Amino acid sequence: DIQMTQSPSSVSASVGDRVTITCRASQGVSSWLAWYQQKPGKAPNLLIYAASSLQSGVPSRFSGSGSETDFTLTISSLQPEDFATYFCQQSKDFPLTFGGGTKVEIK
């Protein structure tokens, strides 16, 4: 199985800050990587797919980059509604696997 490791596990930031979350795959996944946002009590929401493609309706302050084993999700200017937990997910091979999550908290 492909293991996905996110860092940090949590980050404290202020509105307007630039936030970067990283995801590392245990083996190369090409660009088969997605990012999701989840708020408490809600289902996850797809932000980025194919490593860098912005899902329809997602604000442009979210961006993704990387390939093979190292990926980054960047929020260019943190907004109040962005405080949530973020997960990466590889779709290169079954079983599909997720990172452990990064909680973005208010500083």
Add this chain to the structure above:
Amino acid sequence: QVHLVESGGGVVQPGGSLRLSCEGSGFTFRRYGMHWVRQAPGKGLEWVTFIRYDGTYKSYGESVKGRFTISRDNSKNTVYLQMNSLRAEDTAVYYCAKDHGDSQTDDYFDYWGQGTLVTVSS
């Protein structure tokens, strides 16, 4: 707009069975693969299973292989998850999720249901 509505969750004893359903609307259901993803209380996300748009291919996570079965009825726009031999560690919110790819699956989840809680406890 796309909607996915799960049902069938509840409390079940260890060793018991449960069948979850997920009805889709707002999209051409028969063109899309469907997944189940679960989340144990306070934990991360775990992919459970996938079924191809026409039902001809299925895949399962190791932790549920041999115990869970995914199926679909495209005439009813519904995907099912039959869960047998349930264990305490299967306790989770179960989400059905639509595959992002149209006929050509890409295994990203672009729409999710609201989730249904399954609790395995004596």
